Amino acid sequence: MSKSILMYENGGPEKMQLHDVEVGAPGPGQVKVRHTAIGLNFIDVYTRSGLYATPLPNAVGREAAGIIVEVGPKVRGFKKGDRVAYCGVLGAYCQERLMGVDQLVHVPKGVSDEQAAAIMLKGMTTEYLVDHTAKAWLKKGDTVLFHAAAGGVGLLFGQWAKARGYKVIGTVSSPEKAALAKKNGYKWVIDYSKENVVEQVMKITKGKKVPVVFDGVGKDTWAASLDCLQPRGLLVSFGNASGTVPPQSVGILNAKGSLYLTRPSLGAYTATRADLEASAKSLFKMVKSGKVKIAIDQHYPLAEAAQSHIDLESRKTTGQTVLVP
Known part of the structure; x- marks a missing residue:
């Protein structure tokens, strides 16, 4: 069994509760990812509150990093033991989950799991804002x-x-x-x-x-x-x-x-596999170069996801925050 923060109705942070879930085996084109770090973002608040409508129940969260622990059939380019990360895929507040490999990117040496989990969404958002959206201006x-x-x-x-x-x-x-x-x-x-x-x-x-x-x-x-x-x-x-x-x-x-x-939205700027890989590559290059330094300012156990939302909404947090499965 795996632990997951599930929400059965929209509302305040108290609507998110820790549950046991059965993950199952990966199907064709899928892998099972064991999370090592989960990113916290303000879009998670929008999902929880219902500002951004999503199917219920769900596990909230849209970015994480982890290790592939099981590989399904017809998977190419990924293997058991690979370090991977993703963003924009709802349901990240959990210990393990099944993922399509088209949603994953490899995490290179020189970038930690916590860094990757904390910056996939925010970092690729920064990448498109600076390097694409306003470039002509x-x-x-x-x-x-x-x-x-x-x-x-x-x-x-x-x-x-x-x-x-x-x-x-x-x-x-x-x-x-x-x-x-x-x-x-x-x-x-x-x-x-x-x-x-x-x-x-x-x-x-x-x-x-x-x-x-x-x-x-x-x-x-x-x-x-x-x-x-x-x-x-x-x-x-x-x-x-x-x-x-x-x-x-x-x-x-x-x-x-x-x-x-x-x-703009990150989804529109990473809509194709080529765009996703290019954005992640640019992000990881900036981190490895030292031009963009990543400090993880807050850590919360997964079970304290509600408290992380309270602190985020009250602007008590700064910089990057991760949930630890």
Whole structure:
């Protein structure tokens, strides 16, 4: 038997409970993976709450790393004992599970299981944000704005953007988080609990504003994000940590300066096997190079998944967090 966090109805963290489950043997094209580390992401909160509708019951969680312990028929490129990782596949909050090999990537030497589990989703999100989504808007030396700089994606983004030659302004909620962001590539940090974000961006950029804003917060930062953009600038709205942005008139983009808006997703950027492998390869290369350093700031036993959600939602966590099966 394997342990799994299951949820039979949407709601608060208490809806997630530890259960015994029978995993079974892998079928054609499948392997059985024994998790060694499971990543915690804000999208897990959306799944649990019902903001992102998913079939019930489910095990929540969308990224993990582990070892292949059993191989089904017609499997190529993977064998028993291989270290593997994945993201975007619902049901990661468990000890063991069956996986199609088309959903897995190999974890290379020089990257630990915990690092892989913590950064597959956040790291590949960072990769597409910096290297693809906004590439046409940016050149080396440009300044961009990123909200929630001390969060999981935020700490990776600061390092990745700096490595690509961009200067980044980050927003945070405390002096402690400001110090953390500064250590992770941010040239300027705005404490929005004490400072006006738009006014500070205007000051930093000498009134020019920024060509791109990366906003994973949503409702609370929407208006400020628009007001920080240059004419014909791009708002990359990639998350809803503070809640979903209310319906807007498209005319606001015209009124604010012929702005562009995109709502990207990792799934769209890794939709093909080639895209998935290329993104993971780029991510692992950055980690192995040392240009992006991964610190696991919090560990929770799998049985304490509910507490991890409480801490995540109350913004008590920083950086990367893993659940330990």
